[in-house]
Amino acid sequence: MDALTPPPQYTSERSNADAPAGTTPPLQLQVPEYSLPTSFTIGAQTTHPFVQVSQLKNHLALLHAFAELKLKVEALAPSPDMSILHLPENKERRWTVFVGMAVERFERWCKALPPTTKYDKGIATILPPIDVIMVWHAYLLNPGWYAEDLARVDGLGGLARVSEGFGNSLSDELGDIACKPSPERIDNWTRTTGTPFDPFESLTHLVTKELACPKCRAIVYAPSMTEVGDGYLQAGFSFACEACGFEITRDTLALRKFVTDLSASDAGKVQDVMAETLLPRLANSG
Ligand SMILES: [Zn+2]
Structure with missing residues (x-):
């Protein structure tokens, strides 16, 4: 399919979910075949795609992991540990506390990152825990401030280096490694930040x-x-x-x-x- 051919027309087929009781029609959930165009015309200009499908998939996997984390925090059952820590019973306030803790962990990580290391082979072993990736991701959503801070603030040299690796990893295995920490990654984190890799464990540590x-x-x-x-x-x-x-x-x-x-x-x-x-x-x- 070339860039000028429109995608196949969408048709709504019945699936098993709404089939009459007692019948088992074949499952019709196949996605129509479609190849992404290799270039796009915008006004008088032609450009390559800015993002790849693999990057979109990994980004969605990350957003899913953030949503799962929030559900986990909101679902924390009252326990003696929670009352010792004074964690709020209100789930929205509890989430706010959790995010504040993640910001604290992000700061520790930024300070620990070496300012001159290059990450040509990816960032799998130095990627932080999912709560810290969430804070980093939110920071990146304001690219103007992010770029300014990296230029202005002396202690963010390491974050500037690792940011390049973060972008490159989006097209690789970032979605997987964000959720499945390797022993080396856990060791790197605990050694350099002095806090547990597990954010829930960290609540009892950073008091x-x-x-x-x-x-x-x-x-x-x-x-x-x-x-x-x-x-x-x-x-x-x-x-x-x-x-x-x-x-x-x-x-x-x-x-x-x-x-x-x-x-x-x-x-x-x-x-x-x-x-x-x-x-x-x-x-x-x-
Ligand atoms: Zn004073």
Whole structure:
């Protein structure tokens, strides 16, 4: 079939599901034969396909794995472990806590990635657990911010390298390896991040969050979750600095980060620009 031949017309056939009782007609679920065009005409231009069928299949497999993970978190039955951890009984709030934990795990992984390693042979052995892939995937859904962060933030050199491998793996076995971890992959993860590969096990492991007090810069360890809902992963986060008594909240942490960025010296390097200002500069200079 060439690029100009339309796909076969769709016809709705009866399947076994709606056959009259007592009859067994042959199953008619065969997909019509179809070959993807090798080029597309867009206006006056002709282009190759931007994505391959194998990439779409692997992407769908990943999305399925994310959906399964959410169902698993929502289905967690109340248990003594859950109440010790102060995991919310409300399933939406529990999912929010779980995603917050996945973000924490993603940050640890980014910091542990070597900044110069190239992944020409794929990323099967360094691919993180599925909850961390989910956070990475969400980050990639905002390609402008993602590209800006990789250029601006010094600690993301390793993520930039591994991102190239992630794109290449989409056409290979990413859908499978995202769900079936090899012993080498599990070992790589636990060795470099210091947290269990299993996200559910990680909930019992990462019970505090290391923070620098926005006022006195002392290092403190805030609980991830508390009974009253003011843990770092909870909506009402609030923690009194043990050194100076200052109330640490999301707002005061964000303010400190903004002031640090604003007052940093400007040597004219890409790392010196404020967040969300790099891409407009590039666009204006182009
Ligand atoms: Zn303090």
